[in-house]
Amino acid sequence: MPITKSDVEKIAQLAHLELTEEEKEQFTVQLAAIVAYVEKLNELDTTDVPPMAHAGRDERADYAQRDDIVSEGLGQDLALRNAPDPARGYFRVPKVIEEG
Amino acid sequence: MEIVGLTVDRLHEALRARATSVREVCARTLERIEALNGRLGAFLTINRDEALQRAEDLDRELARGDWRPLMGVPVAIKDNICTRGLRTTCASKILHNFVPPYNATAVERLLEAGAIIIGKTNCDEFAMGSSNENSAFGIVRNPWDAERVPGGSSGGSGAAVAADLCVVALGSDTGGSVRLPAAFCGVVGLKPTYGRVSRYGLVAYGSSLDQIGPITKTVADAARVLQVIAGRDPRDSTSSNHPVPDYLAALNGEINGVRLGVPREYFGPGLDEEVKEAVWRAIHRFADLGAEIVEVRLPHTEYAIACYYIIATAEASSNLARYDGVRYGYRAEGARTLREMYRRTRHEGFGAEVKRRIMLGTYVLSAGYYDAYYLKALKVRALIERDFREAFARCDLIVGPTSPTVAFRLGEKMADPLAMYLSDVYTIMANLAAIPAISIPVGLSREGLPIGLQLHARPFEEAMLLRVAHAYERAFPFSQKPPL
CATH class of the missing domain: 3.90.1300.10 (Amidase signature (AS) domain)
Structure with missing residues (x-):
């Protein structure tokens, strides 16, 4: 299925990406070429093939969950240290509720 | 010193x-x-x-x-x-x-x-x-x-x-x-x-x-x-x-008696002649050292890049959702709403290739396309893993080139993302199959550029x-x- 500019706009919206007009034009062409290429997979009949859901699951290994023991987290101070706009122990962000 | x-x-x-x-x-x-x-x-x-x-x-x-x-x-x-x-x-x-x-x-x-x-x-x-x-x-x-x-x-x-x-x-x-x-x-x-x-x-x-x-x-x-x-x-x-x-x-x-598998799919079209010669010379040297050379097949090699660029970008689009300008890193100035802040932060903060991969990954995971692309790629991944399991029944290690060419020129592939992706044709297989692989230098080209040989092993x-x-x-x- 060919990718159109309106597909690109829709995908960008889903991915929370703003794109310039130039990027939209460029991505439409490039993504169309890549998607056409990956459709090569349709040459293969995979009807009875189970998907590889786990990467390199080692049958001999034990992936048991760790014990539920309380441990120290980062703490508020360290967790906020890289924040662009921390305020009184919180992450401050622009208005969440949009009008209209 | x-x-x-x-x-x-x-x-x-x-x-x-x-x-x-x-x-x-x-x-x-x-x-x-x-x-x-x-x-x-x-x-x-x-x-x-x-x-x-x-x-x-x-x-x-x-x-x-x-x-x-x-x-x-x-x-x-x-x-x-x-x-x-x-x-x-x-x-x-x-x-x-x-x-x-x-x-x-x-x-x-x-x-x-x-x-x-x-x-x-x-x-x-x-x-x-x-x-x-x-x-x-x-x-x-x-x-x-x-x-x-x-x-x-x-x-x-x-x-x-x-x-x-x-x-x-x-x-x-x-x-x-x-x-x-x-x-x-x-x-x-x-x-x-x-x-x-x-x-x-x-x-x-x-x-x-x-x-x-x-x-x-x-x-x-x-x-x-x-x-x-x-x-x-x-x-x-x-x-x-x-x-x-x-x-x-x-x-x-x-190294005596180690069976080295040579997959014919790794020596097909697109492989530079000099790289091919150097890798074959090395394979003969392995034989001289006592290894046994056997031919193996990895029939799904030609599907690896397509499979990889669906799975990797799908995972990337999800992983990179965390960069939103809230908890760490860059934040775009002057946005009036949260949604605008996310979009502009990501627009200004990510480069072209990252955006391209987020877009591709979002597309292959989106409603209506998930089965056609992502699920299909997971099934092909299983076929590639099976190729290796079958090959490793006949040999101990699989040998081939690391890359189809020596180092290319700056700027040579920047205009064509797909051509760039094809540089990874021989390396991607090990990631898809989750197996270990090593690249070692085995010589220089006539222009004095290194040539790498790759070995793969069982998990x-x-x-x-x-x-x-x-x-x-x-x-x-x-x-x-x-x-x-």
Whole structure:
């Protein structure tokens, strides 16, 4: 299925990406070429093939969950240290509720 | 103390003989970085003061008679691996000021083993690329030819090891990002089995494919680094508790009777003649050393790139959703609403290739396309894994080229993303099948550019991989150095 500019706009919206007009034009062409290429997979009949859901699951290994023991987290101070706009122990962000 | 060609073995010999100090080696290395980094662009951050301080501490330990496995070894760390208190940018504007509050487990283990973090190396933004041209902070030049790429995405680590700006380096490998720069820069690069090394603190790109691996000057050094970083980590639930053998003890030169599988699919159209010749010459040398050469098939090789670019981008689109300007990194100024802030932050913070992969990944996961692309790719991935299982029934290791060409020219593939993706044709297979693979240098092209040979092993058989690679290296050492 060919990718159109309106597909690109829709995908960008889903991915929370703003794109310039130039990027939209460029991505439409490039993504169309890549998607056409990956459709090569349709040459293969995979009807009875189970998907590889786990990467390199080692049958001999034990992936048991760790014990539920309380441990120290980062703490508020360290967790906020890289924040662009921390305020009184919180992450401050622009208005969440949009009008209209 | 000469630091050109310095390996862990030689450094340790000199330290034990008291012919040098950790501080001297550290200072010499920093001098060399300062002299050459302007030309090469290998490092994004140099950890000068802390490295020298630590070197002095380690010298005091040595004076007390203490010893550690990587005592005093200057290590370069790819800038997508978290280092506590030391800026970690992923070569992206969106993390330009990020200072991790914790160490990656691999880094923590290197430090416990006595290594010194000399600096953070340049890479493709979020490890997405095959040439290191996607870094937000500048390209890396190949030490062998300044007009060529070092390979990606761990290009800074590859160039730093080749140019002796460190003794060993860590890279990360999602589709060949350790092995391709190793091949292009004439050094050794190892991608361990998925789950062999903890991914805790490795900034996530394609979580089912990512592994941290060493880039080194010798196979023995790769074994030493793997020994330290391998093993179960409670902080990474996908890390395996499969026992970690003694990798160094495995390097006994024994290669007799090892069955080396040659897949005909790795020698088809697109493979450069000179690379083909060099790899075949090496295969004959393996035979001379006592290996048995058998032909094997990996029939789904031609589908690997398509399969990979669906799975890797799908995982990336999900992993990179966290960069939203709220908790860390770059935030766009002046947005009036939260949604606008997200969109503009990501627009301004990500480079073109990262956006392209987020877009592709979002597309293949979106309603109506999931089954056609993502689920289909997971099934093809299962076929590729089965190819390897069947091939490994007939042989112990699989041998072939690391890359279809030697290092290409800067700018050559930037206009055509698909052509760039095709550079990874032979390396991607190991990530999809979750098996270990190593690239070793086996010669130079007529233009004087390194050629890499790749060996693959069964899951968790790094010891055999290292043993056979080391036997080759010992018999046919690659001793050329880049003209710097």
